[in-house]
Amino acid sequence: MSRWELASRSRIRAFREGPFVLIVAEGELPNPGYEVDIAKSLLRIFPQQFNLLRRAKPGIFPQHVTPYRYAETVRYPEDQDTITVHHADGTDRVDIEPTGKELASFVAAVRGGADRPALPAEAQEAIGLSSKLSFDEAFANAVANLPPSDAILADALARVQVLEIGGLFGGFAGFHHLFVRVSRTIT
Known part of the structure; x- marks a missing residue:
């Protein structure tokens, strides 16, 4: 496996449910042979910051740009209304939105049945x-x-x-x- 590197993005959104924030990143990958992740930044800072990452998987893949959408749930202080995500194009301070009815299943999972x-x-x-x-x-x-x-x-x-x-x-x-x-x- 290759090393993780910062990934580009076209859009990043964040949604809060209690102490958890759902980060949703969208963008394009050079080909379908990549995986995407959102990980804690190594910067020791409060509040925690995050990195949008990609890495190439082993194998041969068709050479065409591939769109992606990736979601990651992180524990994040409830008194913070923005979350910082680093990516290949720089850094975004993303406003944390409340969850809407389109995330009802996510809310039920976080709160419990x-x-x-x-x-x-x-x-x-x-x-x-x-x-x-x-x-x-x-x-x-x-x-x-x-x-x-x-x-x-x-x-x-x-x-x-x-x-x-x-x-x-x-x-x-x-x-x-x-x-x-x-x-x-x-x-």
Whole structure:
């Protein structure tokens, strides 16, 4: 596999649902043999910034420009109304829009379904997503999205439980994601 590099974009939008922001990037790739990702910038700055990336996949592909749409959900401070995304053409400060009815399935995934189990008051929840439909990746992302633990005991035991697993496909954001909702209780 080749190295990740900054990708060009024609449009970037962002939508908020609670502590999560859905970043949707659109643009063109040199050919269909590229994959796209949105990753945290290595800049140690608050609030976190993000990079729109691409890399060539191994193989031979037809040489024609290929449009892409890529969506990534990130945990982001709720008091911030813009998010910074670096790309091959520079940097965009993207206004974070509220989610509309076209993102109702995304909102339901982030909030959780009405049939989810009752949890103890001290339980903390988070969601993780994987564009590769990987349970391992979505579960690790969900655990990373849990708020920092305030356990004061050195030997405190955290129990992480999977509450929901589902998939989001299609829509204007071009979803192709597995999501995993987890809860954590500390004893």
